[in-house]
Amino acid sequence: MFILTMRVRDYECDIQGVVNNxxxxxxxxxxxxxxxLANKINFAEITARGINLVVTRAELDYKASLKPQDDFYITVECVRESRLKFAFIQHIYRSADDKLVMQAKVIGTGVNAKGRPEIPPELEQVFLPQEARA
Structure with a gap:
């Protein structure tokens, strides 16, 4: 599981004093x-090769709000959804108390220059067991 830590910036908040949805x-x-990037997959390089990684669906469940200066972390897992689709399972937690702020499932695919679905080989590697990766 991948974890990224961040901090809320004041300008990300709305008039209610919480992070805008x-x-x-x-x-x-x-x-x-x-x-x-942590999995050695360069989004820009894939795009330059004519394969665009695109989001086809996003399911977001808001559970709590973040406020200015809150530290938080996001967990990311990538799972195979089907032969031509993958899903990012993501959770956002407030660091101070590990409270779940959001859970999300973001489904995507790759689309080549001909407009056909195509998953680049380096992304295919993410779905292999660690010991089988090149």
Whole structure:
């Protein structure tokens, strides 16, 4: 499981003094990109090869709110959803008390230059057991 720690910035909060609901999607996306980099998957290089990794569905369950200066962490796991789809299972927790703030399931695929689904080989490696990875 991949874990990324972050801190809420004041400008991410709305007039109610909590993180705006749309900002959580930025947190989730940033942690997915960091997960890919940690697994030696360069999003920009894959895109340059003509394969676009795209989100096809996002399920977000808001459980609590973060406030300015809250430290938090995001867990990321990537699982096979089907032959051509994968899912990121993500959770956001407030660090001070490990309270669950959000749980999310973000489903994606790769689309090649011909508009056909294609999962790049380096992403395929993530689904293999650790001992079988190249």
């Amino acid at each position: 749309s900002v959580y999607q930025n947190y989730l996306e940033h942690s997915r990109h960091e997960f890919l």
